[in-house]
Amino acid sequence: MCGIVGLLAKQAVNQGIYDALTVLQHRGQDAAGMMTWSEGRFLLRKSNGLVRDVFHTRHMARLKGNLGIGHVRYPTAGSSSEAESQPFYVNSPYGIALAHNGNLTNSEQLKQELFSTDLRHINTSSDSEVLLNVFAHELGKQGLHLEAEDIFDAVRRVHRRCKGGYAAVAIINGFGMVAFRDPHGIRPVVFGTRQTDSGQEVMIASESVALDVGGFELERDLGPGEAIFVDMQGQFHTQVCADRPQLRSCIFEHVYLARPDSILDGAYVYGTRMQMGRKLGDRILSEWPDHDIDVVIPIPDTSRTSALEMAQHLGVTYREGFMKNRYIGRTFIMPGQTQRKKSVRQKLNAIDVEFKGKNVLLVDDSIVRGTTCKQIIQMARDAGARKVYFASAAPPVRYPNVYGIDMPAAVELIAHGRTEEEVGELIGADRIFYQDLEDLKNACREVNPEMEAFDCSVFDGNYVTGDIDEAYLAVLEASRNDSAKDQSAGDHALVDMHNQDDDLDD
Ligand SMILES: O=P(O)(O)OC[C@H]1O[C@H](OP(=O)(O)OP(=O)(O)O)[C@H](O)[C@@H]1O
Ligand SMILES: NC(=O)CC[C@H](N)C(=O)O
Numbered sequence: 224m225c226g227i228v229g230l231l232a233k234q235a236v237n238q239g240i241y242d243a244l245t246v247l248q249h250r251g252q253d254a255a256g257m258m259t260w261s262e263g264r265f266l267l268r269k270s271n272g273l274v275r276d277v278f279h280t281r282h283m284a285r286l287k288g289n290l291g292i293g294h295v296r297y298p299t300a301g302s303s304s305e306a307e308s309q310p311f312y313v314n315s316p317y318g319i320a321l322a323h324n325g326n327l328t329n330s331e332q333l334k335q336e337l338f339s340t341d342l343r344h345i346n347t348s349s350d351s352e353v354l355l356n357v358f359a360h361e362l363g364k365q366g367l368h369l370e371a372e373d374i375f376d377a378v379r380r381v382h383r384r385c386k387g388g389y390a391a392v393a394i395i396n397g398f399g400m401v402a403f404r405d406p407h408g409i410r411p412v413v414f415g416t417r418q419t420d421s422g423q424e425v426m427i428a429s430e431s432v433a434l435d436v437g438g439f440e441l442e443r444d445l446g447p448g449e450a451i452f453v454d455m456q457g458q459f460h461t462q463v464c465a466d467r468p469q470l471r472s473c474i475f476e477h478v479y480l481a482r483p484d485s486i487l488d489g490a491y492v493y494g495t496r497m498q499m500g501r502k503l504g505d506r507i508l509s510e511w512p513d514h515d516i517d518v519v520i521p522i523p524d525t526s527r528t529s530a531l532e533m534a535q536h537l538g539v540t541y542r543e544g545f546m547k548n549r550y551i552g553r554t555f556i557m558p559g560q561t562q563r564k565k566s567v568r569q570k571l572n573a574i575d576v577e578f579k580g581k582n583v584l585l586v587d588d589s590i591v592r593g594t595t596c597k598q599i600i601q602m603a604r605d606a607g608a609r610k611v612y613f614a615s616a617a618p619p620v621r622y623p624n625v626y627g628i629d630m631p632a633a634v635e636l637i638a639h640g641r642t643e644e645e646v647g648e649l650i651g652a653d654r655i656f657y658q659d660l661e662d663l664k665n666a667c668r669e670v671n672p673e674m675e676a677f678d679c680s681v682f683d684g685n686y687v688t689g690d691i692d693e694a695y696l697a698v699l700e701a702s703r704n705d706s707a708k709d710q711s712a713g714d715h716a717l718v719d720m721h722n723q724d725d726d727l728d729d
């Protein structure tokens with residue numbers, strides 16, 4: 224779940240892209256990058272780190288032009304090396320730069336096809352480089368003068384070849400900006416416009432919050448299989464380019480990934496999280512009408528919205544019993560388990576008076592590896608809680624994700640092969656409550672009834688692209704489990720266009 228942004232404006236875009244990446248930072252903390260286009264040349268800066276650490280004044284000054292794309296990365300394929308940070312670039316045809324959120328499930332096969340049939344070389348183990356090259360190859364079948372229709376034809380062929388989850392934004396040298404979303408719309412992408420005296424400006428982004436901050440009016444989400452082409456004058460053209468588009472957006476975006484102030488597929492994430500809190504409250508009341516919960520305490524940040532609504536629904540006091548260190552990022556999207564474990568303790572601290580002698584219900588949005596809840600329950604006990612109950616606003620996460628969330632190994636998921644009660648015991652809770660999957664879907668549908676179906680693979684093991692079997696999952700687990708990742712240090716040497724590096728004088 225990386226963050227992507229594209230901006231075509233009537234003025235320099237570097238600051239606008241930087242600001243958008245800053246508000247998309249929660250989607251990827253490993254690397255950041257920006258590529259702008261000016262007078263027929265691409266300019267690149269990308270590196271490992273947070274947005275504020277990657278772009279210094281000297282880099283920003285060199286990222287000239289009124290057209291650009293940006294990326295914040297949370298790796299789900301290849302390594303976390305700088306060489307695989309994004310955007311990527313190819314020189315033929317035309318000169319194309321691309322940033323991608325998601326994960327291709329057939330990238331190995333595509334890589335071979337690209338080499339043996341399309342005569343293209345892939346120099347990293349990133350699936351995003353594969354996606355760019357498939358797009359470039361298909362675009363190369365068009366003539367020298369590209370029209371919107373030609374671009375949509377190329378995207379149609381990309382959809383026929385690529386499988387998995389992908390939302391991508393690209394620059395085509397001299398022609399404009401393109402974005403496309405996979406035929407199931409698994410990963411989100413929205414676009415919006417801003418009117419200026421010199422004409423219309425267009426921003427494309429993973430989440431609408433990026434448009435808000437930039438002063439853009441949200442037009443809408445791209446639909447499943449849809450593409451948008453923005454020409455150099457700022458006029459946009461859209462077309463559904465998939466043969467059988469079906470919206471199956473990732474429900475985990477609503478549970479955890481997206482910011483609550485974003486609107487995804489027409490639903491306020493804040494609203495869907497409130498509904499999750501209500502539904503879980505209902506479940507607790509029906510399973511345990513004479514409960515003895517004294518206080519509801521959220522585990523900051525993401526669970527706050529659900530926890531507050533749940534407390535009100537239960538008629539129980541809501542208290543912020545854990546304080547969060549604002550300088551520590553999201554722990555779940557950190558690359559290794561050692562770092563994740565250490566960060567929970569650095570990030571959260573208990574306020575003893577809220578726990579002493581009380582029966583507390585701790586609420587989190589989800590339990591994935593169990594890293595957070597195990598430590599938090601112990602902290603609640605150390606702070607003097609009498610009973611510690613635990614509620615998860617999402618159902619048990621039992622299956623790997625293959626569409627752009629780095630959960631590749633079932634064995635690392637605490638609920639894999641375990642009942643709800645067994646998880647409760649393992650994490651040390653006196654009682655555990657999980658959301659029901661139908662309730663989770665209904666929580667989203669209540670905010671936007673048009674969201675009929677979702678990708679819920681992490682909860683039900685049903686992979687909407689239809690190409691995932693046990694053998695695929697076994698290979699994924701072997702290559703991307705935590706210890707395998709520790710061993711693949713990654714090559715930081717960039718074989719790429721000139722990258723604005725740190726040796727430059729200020
Ligand atoms: O069971 P686990 O493997 O620990 O994963 C689940 C936890 O990780 C996330 O928090 P995170 O700290 O990443 O982000 P947040 O501050 O947005 O809640 C999520 O909100 C849960 O708290
Ligand atoms: N989380 C993502 O969207 C990752 C994009 C891409 N698969 C990468 O690893 O860079």
Ligand SMILES: [Mg+2]
Nearest residue numbers: 522523524525
């Ligand atoms: Mg959390």
